[in-house]
Amino acid sequence: AVALVEADPSGGGPAGAYGIAKRALNRWVRRAAPTPEWAGAGIALNAVASGVVDTPAAAWIFASEEVRAAVEAAAPQPFGGFPGRPEWVAELLCWLTGADNRFVTGQIIFADGGAEASLIGDLHWR
Incomplete structure (x- = not known):
């Protein structure tokens, strides 16, 4: 991802590399x-x-009310609230990696x- 973004600066810099790396990980898992x-x-x-x-x-998101509001608007979390709690994600991870799965x-x-x-x-289903 980093090499791709460095080779083509229109790829969005570090934020673009982050998205590319996430897509690569998702594809690898599948x-x-x-x-x-x-x-x-x-x-x-x-x-x-x-x-x-x-x-x-x-923490950088919560250091400024302006940044927090912008991130919350860009990534709304209507269930559970903003921000989420680490234990909510941890419980899912425990189940996915445990014997019950x-x-x-x-x-x-x-x-x-x-x-x-x-x-x-429903974009994925169109």
Whole structure:
């Protein structure tokens, strides 16, 4: 992602590289999960796409009311509130990686308070 953005500056700089890297990870999960190395070995491989969560990495968002408002408008989280809590995402991760998960693999699971659904709607099904 970094090399691609460096080769073509119109790719959006670091923010563009972030999006490209996320897409690459999502595609890798979907390709790798059903293989003998993962599913065949009894290993569930999923990715969790979290929304804005109250963690030290997101502290810059909350340092300014203006930035917080802009991020919240760009990534609305109508369910659960803004920001999300780390334990909400952790509970999902525990289930996905635990013995109770016997049937979910190859999925990108949005734990984002509804942001992806709000922004994309049914675009994937058109």
